[in-house]
Amino acid sequence: MRILxxxxxxxxxxxxxxxxxxxxxxxxxxxxxxxxxxxxxKRIRGKGTEEVQFSTFDWQAYAGNRVVDxxxxxFKDYIWWTKLRIQQSYDLIHAxxxxxxxxxxRLFPDTPVVMTVHSSYERELILNGKIRENGPExxxxxxxxxxxxxCADQLITVSNAFKSYLAxxxxxxxxxxVIPNGFDEKRFKPVQHENKVPQLITVCRLVPAKGLxxxxxxxxxxxRKGRPFVLHLIGDGPIRPxxxxxxxxxxxxxxxxxxxxxxxxxxxxPFFDIFVLPSxxxxxxxxxxxxxxxxxxxxxxxxxxxxxxxESGKNGLLVPVDDPSALAxxxxxxxxxxxxxxxxxxxxxxxxxxxxxxxxxxxQLRAVYRSYRTNDE
Numbered sequence: 271m272r273i274l275x276x277x278x279x280x281x282x283x284x285x286x287x288x289x290x291x292x293x294x295x296x297x298x299x300x301x302x303x304x305x306x307x308x309x310x311x312k313r314i315r316g317k318g319t320e321e322v323q324f325s326t327f328d329w330q331a332y333a334g335n336r337v338v339d340x341x342x343x344x345f346k347d348y349i350w351w352t353k354l355r356i357q358q359s360y361d362l363i364h365a366x367x368x369x370x371x372x373x374x375x376r377l378f379p380d381t382p383v384v385m386t387v388h389s390s391y392e393r394e395l396i397l398n399g400k401i402r403e404n405g406p407e408x409x410x411x412x413x414x415x416x417x418x419x420x421c422a423d424q425l426i427t428v429s430n431a432f433k434s435y436l437a438x439x440x441x442x443x444x445x446x447x448v449i450p451n452g453f454d455e456k457r458f459k460p461v462q463h464e465n466k467v468p469q470l471i472t473v474c475r476l477v478p479a480k481g482l483x484x485x486x487x488x489x490x491x492x493x494r495k496g497r498p499f500v501l502h503l504i505g506d507g508p509i510r511p512x513x514x515x516x517x518x519x520x521x522x523x524x525x526x527x528x529x530x531x532x533x534x535x536x537x538x539x540p541f542f543d544i545f546v547l548p549s550x551x552x553x554x555x556x557x558x559x560x561x562x563x564x565x566x567x568x569x570x571x572x573x574x575x576x577x578x579x580x581e582s583g584k585n586g587l588l589v590p591v592d593d594p595s596a597l598a599x600x601x602x603x604x605x606x607x608x609x610x611x612x613x614x615x616x617x618x619x620x621x622x623x624x625x626x627x628x629x630x631x632x633x634q635l636r637a638v639y640r641s642y643r644t645n646d647e
Contacts, residue, residue, distance in 0.1 A: 271303065271304065271361040271362060271639060271642075272304045272306075272358075272359070272360045272361045272362075273303065273304065273306075273360060273361065273363070273639060274307075274360045274362075274363045274364070274374075275291050275294075275295055275307050275364050275366070276308045276363055276364065276365040276366065276370035276371070277308065277370065278348075278366070278369055279309060279367075280310075280311060280312065281309065287451075287556075290451055290453065290556070291307065291366060292307060293454045294452065294628060294631065294632060294635070295307055297628060297632050298636075308352075308355070308370075310344070310347060310348050314351050315343075315347060316347070317346075317350045317351070318343065318347040318348070318349050319350075322342055322345050322346060324372075324417045325421070326413070326420050327413045327416070327417065329413075331406075332407070332410040335407050336407075337400070337407040338407055341369075344369060345372070348370065348373045349376070349377065352377055353377065359381070360378070360381055361381070361382075361643075362381065362384065362639055362642050363381055363384070364384045364385075364386070364635075365383055365384070365386070365422075366386050366388060368385075368387075368417075368418055371385040371421065371422055372414075372417065372418070372421055375422065376421075382423040382424075383422050384422065384424045384426065384638060385422040385425055386426045386449070387418070387427045387432070388428055388554070389432075389553040389554070390432070390435065390551070390553055391411055392407070392411035392412055393479075394479050394551070395407070395411075396408065397477075397478055397479035398477045398478045398479050412439050413439075415436055415439035416441070418440075419441060419442070423642070424447065424638065425445070425446045425447070426446065426449050427446055428449065428450055428553055428575060429448065429553060429574060429575035429578050431574045431575055432574060433446050435574075449635065450554065450625065451554055451559065451626065452626060452627055452628040452632065453626055453628055455563060455627050455629070458536050458539075458540075458560050458563035459564065459565075460540050461540035461564075461565075463541050467498045468498065468499050468543050468544060468604075468605045468611075469502065469541070469543045469544070470489070470499055470501045470544045470545075470601070471501075471538075471539060471542040471545055472485065472504070472505075472546055472547045473504045473505055473539070473547075473557050473561075474547055474549075474557065475507045476503070476505050476506055476508070476510045476513060477509060478550070479550050479551055480547060480549050480550070481547070481548035481549055481571065481591065481592065482509075482513055482548075483513070484548045484594050484597060485501070485547075485597065486513065486516050486517055487520065487594035487598075488548075488594045488595075488598040489501050489526070490520035490522050491595065491598035492601055492602060492605070493521065493525065495602065499525060499605060500525055500526075501522070502526075503529065504529045504530075505531065505532075506530045510530075513528070536564065542566060543567065544566060544568075544604055544605070544611065545558065545566040545567070545569070546569040546570070546601065547569075547570055547571075548571050548589065548591070549570065549574075549591075551574060552574040552575050553575055554574070554579075555576040555579060558570055558579050558586075559622050559626040562579075562586075562615075562618035562621065562622035562626075563622045563623065563626070565619050567604050567611045567615040568585065568586030568614065568615075569588075569589065570586065571588065572589070572591065576588070579626075580618075584614075584617055585614060585617040585618040586618055
């Protein structure tokens, strides 16, 4: 089968989807599959001019709002770039973004299109203060789920929690498949090390949705109690100046290292001890699986796919959202007891190897792809 993996972001971007798909593609190609990668380069902006219409709702009702207008222009740009670049046919297209899915089905209506919904853009925008809940941008973005259901041959998502979220916006949620993300076991693996002071790490975009203000407040509580630590923040984003100012205000700036953007954080992650990210929402939370494969103890919040990955007290610890004291208590628990920390990390790694390995994801996707084989193949 000739299969096209259609991304939105270029594969060099940080994050679970964009970093995962090229490695998945490599696994398939090494097994004799014909698979290619496609995405919209950053430089392509304002090129598309075709009219956009959806079959399940009128997007023009939301026109004039910045997020909607930008989304539609990007949709047009994706059409323009796809028409320019794709000349051959494929047996199947696997899209990893709503724009990619809807454009591919529009341009190649006879080709089966599988769509994996990896995250909720509208929830991120709400949590980051960019749009209003139930406002026009929110309504536009959630309407796209019904359009995806109508257009895609198969809808897949990455966690049961996110499948439940999508159920409010589609007609037949029971038909949505669940295939958790997969991660290269050779790329993410533990490294033998010993740190005299516990090293905390988080890897994420620096935006309000990630709850990093809560993390800094929790670390300030640790410092007041005399618990030693170093906090490493890998990632960049619009609230970095605010977070640096907060770290100074809380008196933990000297205990916190802001690295900024890093292309391959997995090269450094195994040398730390505890991965912590108090997200306010996560469809899956790929970085938790990555950290588990690297042998780190996990601390997260009881939201979305994080709560599916972590069974609190067995392979990590879960705390409520927006609760600095609970987060500080969880961090203290693993800081003061290295044996307990090691036990959590060991069980987390075992679960990640069994549940979130790339080998497992490839097996599940292979079964989906083969279901679309034509009779004459």
